[in-house]
Amino acid sequence: xxxxxxxxxxxxxxxxxxxxxxxxxxxxxxxxxxxxxxxxxxxxxxxxxxxxxxxxxxxxxxxxxxxxxxxxxxxxxxxxxxxxxxxxxxxxxxxxxxxxxxxxxxxxxxxxxxxxxxxxxxxxxxxxxxxxxxxxxxxxxxxxxx
Numbered sequence: 665x666x667x668x669x670x671x672x673x674x675x676x677x678x679x680x681x682x683x684x685x686x687x688x689x690x691x692x693x694x695x696x697x698x699x700x701x702x703x704x705x706x707x708x709x710x711x712x713x714x715x716x717x718x719x720x721x722x723x724x725x726x727x728x729x730x731x732x733x734x735x736x737x738x739x740x741x742x743x744x745x746x747x748x749x750x751x752x753x754x755x756x757x758x759x760x761x762x763x764x765x766x767x768x769x770x771x772x773x774x775x776x777x778x779x780x781x782x783x784x785x786x787x788x789x790x791x792x793x794x795x796x797x798x799x800x801x802x803x804x805x806x807x808x809x810x
Contacts, residue, residue, distance in 0.1 A: 665798060670789035678703055678746035679785045683757060685711040685726065686750045692716060695752035698762060700726035702734060705741040710734040727768040731775055742776045746783040759787045763799065772796055773803035 670676060678701045686699025693716050700712040712730025716723045724732075727747065734742070749762035761784035764772065772780075778797035785791045797803075 666793045668791050668793065670785060670791055673783075673791050673793075675744060675746060675781070675783045675791065675793065678709070678744055678783060679748065679791065681709050681711060682746040682748045682785070685713050685730075686748050686757065687713075689713040689726070689750070690715045691752070693718065693720075697750045697752070698726040699748050699750075700730045701746045702727075702730040703743045703745070704734060704739045705743055706739075707743075708739070710739070725765055725768050727764045728771050731771060735775060740775050742780060744781045744783060745772070745776070746785065748785050756787050757785060761786050761792055763794075766800075769796075769800040770804065773800050773805065778803075 681701035682699045685701055686697045689697030691697045691714055698714045702710045710730045710733050712726040714726045747762055747764060748757040750757050763784060773796060776796055780796045782794045782796055782799060783791055
């Protein structure tokens with residue numbers, strides 16, 4: 665993990681996009697919105713937000729929304745991911761950084777390289793950068809099925 669200032673980060677553009685994505689969240693049950701910005705190898709940014717459902721099971725996280733949008737358009741090679749969160753009724757993003765859940769980590773491991781940066785940002789304008797393999801060190805892969 666690497667800590668940086670938001671102002672000096674090379675990933676500032678990606679965090680800015682994640683902040684735009686969190687504005688689109690549909691989270692009437694948890695009141696906790698998450699925004700993700702996923703950059704592909706061509707430099708295109710795929711935005712995702714969490715979309716909740718009263719039955720909970722059909723709910724989808726921001727990270728999976730972004731990756732599924734990209735993959736459904738034929739893109740399956742990625743450079744970096746930024747994630748932010750916002751609590752309903754509060755200004756700006758949360759003070760605590762919000763890492764991807766376990767399901768999202770597994771999905772990311774299917775499509776992203778182990779050394780892809782995952783950037784987390786907080787209201788205090790600090791960011792933490794993790795490699796995907798740090799977040800899911802023993803990912804279950806297709807080779808495990810052979």
